[in-house]
Amino acid sequence: MDKQPRHDTLEPVFEVVWPLGKAASEAIDLRPPVSDLSGKTVGELWDWLFKGDEMFAHIRRRLQERYRDTKFVDYKTFGNLHGRAEREVIAALPGLLREKGCEVVITGVGA
Amino acid sequence: MRASVVAEKAGVRTVSIVASGFIPQARSVAKSLGVENLPIAEYPGVIMTDSPEVFRSKVDALVDQIVEGMATPLKAVAKVKEPGPKDVVFRGTLDAVQDHFADKQWTDGMPVVPPTVERVERFLKFTDRSPDEVIGSLLPEKRQLTVWNVAVNGVMAGCRPEYMPILLSVADAIVEPEFRIEDAGSTPGWEPLIIVNGPIVKELDFNYGSGAMRMGRRANTSVGRFLRLLFTNVAGVRIPPGATDKGSFGISFNVAMAENEDACAQIGWQPFSVDRGFRRGENVVTVQSVVAVTPPMYTAGNTAREVVRTLAEVWGRGTCGYWAFTGVMFSKWCPVLALSPSIAKVIANDGWSKDDLRKFFYDTVKMPAGLMERYASEAGLTAFNLRRLVEEGSTPKEYWESDDPNREVRVFVRPEEIGIVLAGDPDRNQARGYVNNHIQGPPVSKRIELPAGWERLLKESRG
Numbered sequence: 001m002d003k004q005p006r007h008d009t010l011e012p013v014f015e016v017v018w019p020l021g022k023a024a025s026e027a028i029d030l031r032p033p034v035s036d037l038s039g040k041t042v043g044e045l046w047d048w049l050f051k052g053d054e055m056f057a058h059i060r061r062r063l064q065e066r067y068r069d070t071k072f073v074d075y076k077t078f079g080n081l082h083g084r085a086e087r088e089v090i091a092a093l094p095g096l097l098r099e100k101g102c103e104v105v106i107t108g109v110g111a
Numbered sequence: 112m113r114a115s116v117v118a119e120k121a122g123v124r125t126v127s128i129v130a131s132g133f134i135p136q137a138r139s140v141a142k143s144l145g146v147e148n149l150p151i152a153e154y155p156g157v158i159m160t161d162s163p164e165v166f167r168s169k170v171d172a173l174v175d176q177i178v179e180g181m182a183t184p185l186k187a188v189a190k191v192k193e194p195g196p197k198d199v200v201f202r203g204t205l206d207a208v209q210d211h212f213a214d215k216q217w218t219d220g221m222p223v224v225p226p227t228v229e230r231v232e233r234f235l236k237f238t239d240r241s242p243d244e245v246i247g248s249l250l251p252e253k254r255q256l257t258v259w260n261v262a263v264n265g266v267m268a269g270c271r272p273e274y275m276p277i278l279l280s281v282a283d284a285i286v287e288p289e290f291r292i293e294d295a296g297s298t299p300g301w302e303p304l305i306i307v308n309g310p311i312v313k314e315l316d317f318n319y320g321s322g323a324m325r326m327g328r329r330a331n332t333s334v335g336r337f338l339r340l341l342f343t344n345v346a347g348v349r350i351p352p353g354a355t356d357k358g359s360f361g362i363s364f365n366v367a368m369a370e371n372e373d374a375c376a377q378i379g380w381q382p383f384s385v386d387r388g389f390r391r392g393e394n395v396v397t398v399q400s401v402v403a404v405t406p407p408m409y410t411a412g413n414t415a416r417e418v419v420r421t422l423a424e425v426w427g428r429g430t431c432g433y434w435a436f437t438g439v440m441f442s443k444w445c446p447v448l449a450l451s452p453s454i455a456k457v458i459a460n461d462g463w464s465k466d467d468l469r470k471f472f473y474d475t476v477k478m479p480a481g482l483m484e485r486y487a488s489e490a491g492l493t494a495f496n497l498r499r500l501v502e503e504g505s506t507p508k509e510y511w512e513s514d515d516p517n518r519e520v521r522v523f524v525r526p527e528e529i530g531i532v533l534a535g536d537p538d539r540n541q542a543r544g545y546v547n548n549h550i551q552g553p554p555v556s557k558r559i560e561l562p563a564g565w566e567r568l569l570k571e572s573r574g
Contacts, residue, residue: 009204011204011205012204012205013202013203013204014202014203014204014205014208014225014227015199015201015202015227015228016199016200016201016202016208016225016226016227017194017196017197017198017199017200017226017227017228017231017263018193018194018196018198018200018260018263019212019217019226019260019263019264019267019340019344019345020193020217020254020260020344020345020347021248021249021254021255021256021257021260021344021345022193022254022255023143023191023193023252023253023254023255024248024253024254024255025143025144025145025188025253026145027145027187028116028119028120028144028145028146028187029120029122030119030146030184030185030186030187031119031122031123031124031185032184033124033181033182033183033184033185034124034181034182035181035182037178037181043118043123045114045115045118047114048492048493048494048495049491049492049493049494050130050158050159050491050493051158051166051493052128052493052494053493053494054166054170055128055170055173058167058170058171059170059173059174059177062171062174063174063177063178066174066178081114083440083441084440084441084442084443084505084550086550087288090113090114090117093114093117093118093121094117094118094120094121097118097121097123098121102123103123103124104123104124104125104126104181105115105118105123105124105125105126106125106126106127106128106152106177107112107114107115107118107125107126107127107128108127108128109128109129109130109154109158110112110127110128110129110130110133110136110137111129111130111132111133111154111157111158111159111491
């Protein structure tokens with residue numbers, strides 16, 4: 001029986017199970033914070049949307065005004081995060097970030 | 112955010128630029144990938160409607176947030192104890208169950224059939240697969256999709272137990288990486304469409320005639336609803352107060368579309384499932400995204416050319432034309448044309464095959480290149496440029512033969528991607544066109560596997 005009448009009501013009572021699935025995400029190693037971008041290499045990852053090219057150019061200028069010797073690896077190096085080859089671009093990211101010596105990354109643009 | 116998490120896993124600290132309205136979604140995606148507080152630099156407002164001056168000043172303000180984000184210690188998501196599949200998570204009356212499910216956002220807004228163990232087990236009789244089988248995991252929430260929770264959501268949707276083989280084939284389809292379930296919450300607000308072929312259409316009483324896409328027939332309606340519940344409960348795609356469905360308007364669930372294969376046979380056309388690579392007579396489901404539907408298209412005449420011209424104008428140029436930039440940009444785009452058998456008969460009697468019809472649309476449906484670029488830019492693809500795409504080699508050369516914005520370019524890049532299904536009232540001269548959302552939900556087809564003893568089980572289920 002999937003229902004049991006309660007003594008104080010004639011309405012059936014249902015005992016129901018969970019419609020979701022077990023969470024399948026894995027633990028991730030968390031990197032320490034980076035408080036000074038002087039001398040660091042900053043990667044730019046762009047999804048080719050929402051004027052990200054203008055944003056990155058502007059952000060680059062401002063960060064270069066603020067920090068010494070900050071290098072930038074521009075978004076064209078990594079490819080379009082939202083194009084037809086998105087999966088290949090993302091799969092290649094770890095290797096490319098290492099190859100280019102990126103220590104931090106700015107990703108855009110979610111909207 | 113997915114790229115940011117990949118970068119973090121590779122040992123590189125990130126900050127992600129996200130517009131205000133998308134921050135809850137971004138946080139939710141990051142959490143389900145294991146990071147509680149992935150740094151975000153917020154662009155306040157709507158980027159596409161800010162003036163250049165306002166845009167520049169807001170980007171300026173991002174810089175401090177980027178610096179602060181890089182300096183923020185990250186926190187891992189705490190593990191939460193979750194119920195087992197058969198654990199009773201709630202006990203109550205019908206109304207109490209509805210309220211509980213609504214509070215938890217385990218519903219689509221309509222009353223659900225309470226998923227009790229007994230009801231779920233009735234569904235499990237209709238598969239030889241183990242209830243514990245993990246079919247895959249579904250983003251954005253990255254939860255396991257199992258035979259058991261397929262049955263749970265099938266119960267909730269109001270399906271009959273004998274629909275379970277179809278439900279499992281649908282589940283098998285959406286876990287395929289090419290389906291890209293992770294994009295189900297994107298702003299176009301696409302909705303999956305299930306197309307059913309084979310003898311199972313009649314066996315399970317799917318409607319493929321008049322009112323083919325209306326709610327009303329249990330098989331079509333509940334199977335369509337089931338998939339939306341799966342998107343909600345296992346993939347975790349939820350409208351507010353949830354955060355992961357950013358469909359600006361969205362459309363509601365599509366009832367499953369069943370093809371009229373008798374009509375196909377009568378005119379000598381192969382069914383949609385055969386177009387998809389299966390044999391005639393096989394039970395097949397295809398699942399794909401739909402982002403727009405045309406008005407009802409009435410066409411008249413007794414030659415193919417007469418009846419297809421309105422389809423080309425309304426579905427081709429009018430509806431598909433607006434979204435054609437996605438087909439160019441993403442190199443995959445599979446709109447579907449549903450023809451009443453009466454229209455298909457005229458076309459076929461004039462000696463046209465389905466491929467002839469596809470070629471007709473490919474050859475004749477065109478639009479100004481400048482308009483395609485404008486539509487793309489307004490949608491946010493501000494870097495969309497036909498010249499660049501041709502020079503990169505991803506787009507045929509004919510899309511950039513000059514810089515004249517009025518030059519005409521094809522709406523359909525690859526005619527073989529156009530789906531053609533026969534359904535709807537055979538006594539009326541109507542067609543409907545569906546537009547798919549490029550690589551987000553391309554058609555994925557699966558054979559429907561029936562359990563041993565199917566006929567007997569079916570008979571028993573029907574009493």
